Amino acid sequence: MFLELLLALALFLLPLLFLILKFSGNPETGNSKLPKSYPIIGSFPALYKNHANRLAWFTELLQNSPSATISIHHPFGRHSVDTANPTVVQHILKTNFPTYQKGESSRQILQELLGDGIFNADGDNWKFQRQLSSHEFNTKSLRKFVEDVVDIELYDRLVPILSKSSSERTILDFQDILQRFAFDNICRIGFGYDPEYLLPSLPQAKFAVAFDDAVEISSERFGFLRPVWKIKRALGIGSESRISRVVSDVREFANTIVKQKKREMDEMKTLESHDLLSRFLGSGHSDEKFVTDIVISFTLAGRDTTSAALTWFFWLISNHPNVESEILKEIEEKSEKGAGYDEAKEMVYTHAALCESMRLYPPVPIDSKEAVNDDVLPDGTKVKKGMAVSYHVYAMGRMEQIWGKDWAEFRPERWLERDVAADKWRFVAKDSFSYPVFQAGPRICLGKEMAFLQMKRVVVGVLKRFKVVPEKRENGLEPEFVAYLTAKMKGGFPVTVVERV
Template sequence: MFLQLLTLASLVLLPLLFFFVFRASSQPNPKTSNNTKVLKSYPIIGSFITLYKNHERRLPWFTDLLRSSPSNTLTIHHSLGKHFVVTGNPTVVQHILKTHFPIYEKGNTFRTTLTDLLGDGIFNADGDNWKFQRQVSSHEFNTKSLRKFVEQVVDTELSDRLIPILSAAATNNLILDFQDILQRFAFDNICRIAFGYDPAYLLPTLPEAKFAVAFDDAVQISGDRFSSFSQVWKLKRFLGIGSEKRLRAAVSEVREFANTIVREKKRELSEKKALESVDLLSRFLGSGHSDEKFVTDIVISFTLAGRDTTSAALTWFFWLLSQNPHVEDEILKEISRTTELESATGGYDEVMEMVYTHAALCESMRLYPPVPGNSKKAMKDDVLPDGTKVKKGMVVTYNVYSMGRMEEIWGEDWAEYRPERWLEEREENGAHKWKFVGRDSFSYPVFQAGPRICLGKEMAFLQMKRVVSAVLKSFKLVPVEREGGAQPEFVAYLTGKMKGGFPVTIVERA
């Protein structure tokens, strides 16, 4: 019966689709009187054809469209009467993330898409459930002991694993995929910080650790579900075939592993009355949050957040340094100046002093944000500050990638990698010093903004600065030239990655 219905639908829809494809390809894209590009929309299929044609290059394509709009906001007719809004306007971002925060939620579509992996975790929650998890998490993230623990974990991973691997590659003239190395590094770190478990993913053999591979598959397939053009994954899940079959197995592996650790920690807590470890899971259990599903969901969410974001940010940061040697030289000078302070204070104060490095990281994330976009669903009718009407149920997406390329926000030199745009010069005791000058989080929503602003922002910078300092102090990374001298391509999944990896050779500094 199912196959008969599918065949009937194909016979009816395919000729109709062909008709509109032919018409869309044969007619020029019109412009309005104010010269703003408009996506041609047709009955039933809306702008589906144009969206599909540009799907592979959607980030630069949407950036061009948003630049051409006077308000940097677009309303797009997708298909079957569905509309959605895309914006690169900081005022609109402030409206949906702060001013009218209660109106804009993750929504059922987002939650359903990621529920197999994240359950009801903080990044997949709305309303009172989100508020409770945010309150619990905020308390734990603001403790000095957790910051110290994060630093110890990062330093151990650097000294015992990352630096020896880079040294061996330099000695043996090996090519490393540095994106893969950074992902392994970040995964070991976040698992130890979140679970108190070391997956040993960054070893000289670069092993395929079972839990790491399952987690990677689960994230990859879950991200692929967000295709703008198909809900086929729901059918595949119902039938238990293809990628959805692999996702079910991967999620089962991840959750079984997480549940085992939770039960072991609970057993330890019942025997000792207090947990000696200071990872996030132990903190949640030790503070009385013993519901197994709750702590598993929230810790898996933090593992996802910590696994890909810092590694994605660092991948593009090191590539940008290779293209801008004057920036690398300035960072090396800063590392040299702070080495003595590091010895005296033990590390945390040292990274706080790395102002130019902080600016360079912010600048790289402006051009290559770890999370290139985010969406919210309107819970009731609304009007955005630029006059755009939003109906209940519509999705509003703020395009972080596009916002980092807006002349209105960053000036005519937006395409330049220039950390100095985040800095002011000042004299202190006769010496030249930099002062960091941040941008408001609505113009630079790399870490989100408003009530949902990233809890781990400070720790992310701590980890990244420690990596930058340790790597650059001893090594220079030289990218392997790509075929035809092509620039690496930024691709968006749940996080932004470098297509094809980041192959480099390692050169030891004298």
């Protein structure tokens, strides 16, 4: 019956759409680059046409907007606002923070995968998780993270795999290797659990495959026709036919970690906190579903973001030997003075190169909020209650008014000033609203410093011994930047590893 109703609706709408497209009037005045908006269907034709290339398309629209903010008309009267304006970003992430929440629409889309975890929560639930999590990101925890987790994983697992690949002249998918590395790291520091995913055999893990599928399917739900995923889900067709199975695999793995941690804490007869998971369980929130939601959220943050950032970083420096040379010089200088945590803290040029890489290829390219009240943005754009407001991190890294005419260049020096007296570089940070790679305001990423420490230790450990050489792609094209909840390099990052002499 439902299928028949859907078919009848489609047969009615198709001729209507044709007539609208054929006889509709002129587009709205204003930015001539904006897509035409028609009655009923809004800008559906342009949204559909540019869906596969939406990051580049939205970037061009925002670059051509005088205010770097645009309003898009969706089918059936729905509107959204997209911005690359730092003043507007500051407004939605800080100044008027209470008005711009994750929102009910976003929570529904991500409910199966993230549940009520911190990245899908608002209000008191978010505040509680934020407050409890913040204790794990102090200096003592960060030093322990680098010295007891990252460096062991780096030198006992990652380096031997690269060395073996180099001697045998095999091709590695470096994106996969970095994801395995980051996954082991977040599980060990966050949950006190070692999944042993980065082993010489590179084991296939049902959880990892399911996690990738679940993230991809959940991301697709944010498309320009958001209600469609619910129809696909009801009919059990397309990607929605798989999501229950893959999410079940993800939750089974996360739940195993929670149960094991509970057993360990029972045996210890103490609620003393040793990691993030212990702290949540020790807080009295021992409901398995809630704690499982937290495990999945932090796995997403710790596994996919740093690995995405490093994937694009290694690709960029392979194409900029001058940058690689400067990093190698810094590694040699700092290695003589210290190691581990202290060495990583002092890697100023490497820090700038990582920032520059994430400017061009941010791990989270777009972030959306939902207005819970009517509002007016600083540039005069009107926002109605229930509207989605998105800031485009990817586009912001390509705005001339923020970065200058040379925005397209990979140039770490834009983050540095030369201290002539000391004859060394000094890092100059960009404000977090012009560079919201780690969000900004009350929701700014708790793990920012931890991420930088981890990435810098990987850069030191890898580049000190190896040169990473990307395999040439068909027709010499650049790898494709794909945006899910987090970014990926389409088709992986095949490389050969050459040991330095």
